[in-house]
Amino acid sequence: MLSEPLLGDEVVARAALDAGLRGAYSYPGTPATELLEYLQGSAEVAKGEVHASWSANEKVALEEALGHSLAGYRALVAMKHVGLNVALDPFVSSALTGSNGGFLVVVADDPGMHSSQNEQDSRVLAEFAGIPCLEPAEHQELYEAVQEGFSLSEDFRVPVMLRLTTRLAHCRAQVHRREPQPPRARRPLPERFEDWILLPVNARRRLGRLLETREKLMAHFDERAVSEVQEGVPGPLGVIAAGLGYAYFREHYPDPGSCPPHLHVRRYPLAPGALRALARKVDEVLVLEDGSPYVERALSGLLADPRVRVRGKLSGDLPRTGELTPELVGRALGFEGVPSRGPSMPLPGRPPSLCKGCGHADLFKALTEVRREFPGLFVTGDIGCYTLGALPPYQALQTCVAMGASIGMARGMADAGVLPVVAVLGESTFAHSGIPALLSALRGQVPMTVIILDNAAVAMTGGQQSLLSGEALLNLLAGLGVDPEHLHSLLPRPQDHAANVEVLRKALRHQGLSVVVAARECLQAARRRKRGLA
Amino acid sequence: MNETIELILCGVGGQGILSVAQVLTLTAAEHGLACKQSEVHGMSQRGGTVQAHVRLARGIIHSPLIPAGRAELVVGLEPLETLRHLHFLKPGGTVVSSTVTVENLAEYPERDLVLAELERWPRHSLLDAEALAREAGNPRTQSTVLVGAVSPFLPFDVPLYLDVLERMFGSKGQALVEANRAAFALGRQHSLEVLSELR
Ligand SMILES: Cc1ncc(C[n+]2csc(CCOP(=O)(O)OP(=O)(O)O)c2C)c(N)n1
Numbered sequence: 015m016l017s018e019p020l021l022g023d024e025v026v027a028r029a030a031l032d033a034g035l036r037g038a039y040s041y042p043g044t045p046a047t048e049l050l051e052y053l054q055g056s057a058e059v060a061k062g063e064v065h066a067s068w069s070a071n072e073k074v075a076l077e078e079a080l081g082h083s084l085a086g087y088r089a090l091v092a093m094k095h096v097g098l099n100v101a102l103d104p105f106v107s108s109a110l111t112g113s114n115g116g117f118l119v120v121v122a123d124d125p126g127m128h129s130s131q132n133e134q135d136s137r138v139l140a141e142f143a144g145i146p147c148l149e150p151a152e153h154q155e156l157y158e159a160v161q162e163g164f165s166l167s168e169d170f171r172v173p174v175m176l177r178l179t180t181r182l183a184h185c186r187a188q189v190h191r192r193e194p195q196p197p198r199a200r201r202p203l204p205e206r207f208e209d210w211i212l213l214p215v216n217a218r219r220r221l222g223r224l225l226e227t228r229e230k231l232m233a234h235f236d237e238r239a240v241s242e243v244q245e246g247v248p249g250p251l252g253v254i255a256a257g258l259g260y261a262y263f264r265e266h267y268p269d270p271g272s273c274p275p276h277l278h279v280r281r282y283p284l285a286p287g288a289l290r291a292l293a294r295k296v297d298e299v300l301v302l303e304d305g306s307p308y309v310e311r312a313l314s315g316l317l318a319d320p321r322v323r324v325r326g327k328l329s330g331d332l333p334r335t336g337e338l339t340p341e342l343v344g345r346a347l348g349f350e351g352v353p354s355r356g357p358s359m360p361l362p363g364r365p366p367s368l369c370k371g372c373g374h375a376d377l378f379k380a381l382t383e384v385r386r387e388f389p390g391l392f393v394t395g396d397i398g399c400y401t402l403g404a405l406p407p408y409q410a411l412q413t414c415v416a417m418g419a420s421i422g423m424a425r426g427m428a429d430a431g432v433l434p435v436v437a438v439l440g441e442s443t444f445a446h447s448g449i450p451a452l453l454s455a456l457r458g459q460v461p462m463t464v465i466i467l468d469n470a471a472v473a474m475t476g477g478q479q480s481l482l483s484g485e486a487l488l489n490l491l492a493g494l495g496v497d498p499e500h501l502h503s504l505l506p507r508p509q510d511h512a513a514n515v516e517v518l519r520k521a522l523r524h525q526g527l528s529v530v531v532a533a534r535e536c537l538q539a540a541r542r543r544k545r546g547l548a
Numbered sequence: 549m550n551e552t553i554e555l556i557l558c559g560v561g562g563q564g565i566l567s568v569a570q571v572l573t574l575t576a577a578e579h580g581l582a583c584k585q586s587e588v589h590g591m592s593q594r595g596g597t598v599q600a601h602v603r604l605a606r607g608i609i610h611s612p613l614i615p616a617g618r619a620e621l622v623v624g625l626e627p628l629e630t631l632r633h634l635h636f637l638k639p640g641g642t643v644v645s646s647t648v649t650v651e652n653l654a655e656y657p658e659r660d661l662v663l664a665e666l667e668r669w670p671r672h673s674l675l676d677a678e679a680l681a682r683e684a685g686n687p688r689t690q691s692t693v694l695v696g697a698v699s700p701f702l703p704f705d706v707p708l709y710l711d712v713l714e715r716m717f718g719s720k721g722q723a724l725v726e727a728n729r730a731a732f733a734l735g736r737q738h739s740l741e742v743l744s745e746l747r
Pocket residue numbers: 041042043044094096097100130131397398399400417439440441442443444467469471472473474475480536
């Protein structure tokens with residue numbers, strides 16, 4: 015059955031549903047967001063057969079999915095690459111507990127940083143935890159990989175990572191679907207709960223088991239990969255291509271009969287036998303992979319053959335940063351690019367900007383005005399639509415590092431005597447990782463101001479519903495112990511400008527900790543809500 | 549025959565470039581072609597540069613991206629963005645672009661210079677998508693005007709497009725479907741006239 019054109023993220027969701035998924039959890043983040051959105055729009059979720067919900071952050075999402083797997087059902091968690099940093103603690107330990115129902119950790123990397131604060135390669139973290147990782151090159155392979163991932167997880171009792179990159183996650187194509195399976199029957203709960211109680215005595219035993227499992231997996235993968243080494247047209251150059259690197263390679267050799275000797279890497283841990291078998295046929299290998307030179311680095315140890323020259327990102331044949339492109343791969347393979355011509359006039363860039371009429375802009379205008387009265391005022395920022403306030407015309411923020419970091423960094427600056435200091439973050443970012451930071455600043459009685467922009471939506475990633483907004487947010491702040499005298503609310507809109515400046519002035523003058531909640535619904539979310547009602 | 553068609557679609561976040569892409573790929577699928585369509589989501593959708601790579605073919609499509617100098621068509625909802633993506637065009641390729649500027653940047657170049665630069669490309673169909681959308685009865689059908697303007701350069705039959713528009717907008721009322729059909733027809737008419745001069 016041929017599907018409609020689906021984004022890579024949606025292919026994962028579709029394939030998981032077809033494979034009998036029972037529960038999925040996620041926190042939004044480009045390029046992974048559309049996975050859970052697709053599930054939430056699916057008939058299976060509407061009928062109540064499958065559970066799919068947004069979590070407060072990726073750590074929580076991973077733990078929820080792990081619980082679902084422990085309960086005996088097929089489960090997945092989806093996130094962008096930096097989300098895995100947030101979830102790293104339970105992620106690494108889940109390799110020790112292992113899975114019960116098939117457990118897929120779907121991570122979408124963003125080489126080239128289209129919508130991210132850094133570039134990192136999740137394959138490294140799969141290896142760090144000691145779990146297998148699947149990396150498909152195109153949509154049909156992606157569909158199959160989801161099914162394989164669940165089976166591997168159940169057969170080997172480990173979580174399995176599925177690694178996507180932006181161009182796969184956000185490319186649309188049709189896939190051939192298999193006959194959908196209903197959610198799998200529940201597997202019985204584990205007989206030995208000691209496996210899930212990671213006290214040192216148990217964890218040591220589990221680590222031994224994990225290492226054994228890894229050996230078995232490697233042998234399993236190697237057996238398959240050895241048969242996948244492609245003889246191709248004999249020549250001095252061999253190609254080892256992973257993920258999109260393989261798609262770009264085949265773009266230059268559409269006829270399978272014309273390819274040089276090559277190996278398509280789809281699974282990690284790497285298959286040493288297959289890699290050596292390829293290397294024996296050639297004088298040099300070109301490694302094509304998106305992200306870090308992960309395979310390239312591993313090769314020098316695995317091949318242990320000084321005769322074979324390894325080319326890739328470390329050798330300078332491909333750039334060390336950014337994403338692969340068909341042009342870059344073509345050049346590394348020795349193809350001439352097609353000459354192309356752009357316009358002769360210089361073109362100014364068009365950076366993203368806040369929507370016309372956005373409440374964030376009104377808050378930044380008020381902040382800019384009071385700023386004149388507080389020379390030396392430092393403003394730590396955070397991640398969301400409001401990060402655009404760091405750009406002209408506002409230039410209101412001086413940092414943007416990690417979700418929730420505005421509060422911790424502001425406290426650190428205050429402790430170091432940089433005063434006054436203000437942290438600015440959105441309500442979803444606050445719920446994600448700002449709460450512990452605020453708790454610690456409150457207990458430390460740190461003189462600082464926290465401005466929470468509550469637009470009742472996770473706007474930057476497409477307007478998902480916030481878990482903590484309005485009354486609930488104010489109640490939480492009061493409950494944490496924010497002094498009611500210094501807990502302010504304001505409505506960021508043009509006609510309230512003077513009053514808002516006054517509120518900020520008051521908050522900044524306070525010698526202790528003050529919190530300002532600027533609450534106005536995201537324009538786009540409001541528009542969607544009204545359209546939904548109409 | 550190994551029919552392969554490659555298009556770059558571009559515009560400003562929020563203009564609806566992804567819905568242009570959607571209509572084209574769904575229509576191509578009806579025509580029996582496989583598609584790969586790379587989209588930009590996230591940050592740049594907030595008023596930044598947005599592009600989509602659309603590759604259509606009878607057989608397997610490997611790369612999600614179109615290499616520079618390979619696209620038959622560069623299709624833009626905003627003229628400066630169209631210029632920005634011209635290096636994707638292959639020699640003899642065609643530019644289809646709205647002339648309506650979105651000037652949400654500090655120093656937007658002079659509009660006449662931008663349009664003059666576009667007109668230097670031998671094959672182009674430039675149109676005021678906003679005016680045509682208004683004429684079609686709904687100013688929000690600019691992206692469908694553009695679909696209509698691309699259609700004469702593609703091998704798909706008109707009814708296929710109209711079916712897709714019906715499928716996409718049918719649930720939102722017949723008036724919207726009619727406006728989109730009208731928008732499609734106006735865009736198509738414009739390019740047909742341009743084509744008759746090109747020949
Ligand atoms: C660890 C991590 N997870 C997810 C993201 C993706 N992301 C960027 S901003 C944002 C949330 C923004 O929501 P909010 O704080 O409410 O601000 P708004 O965009 O609504 O102004 C998310 C989820 C990220 N950058 N890092």
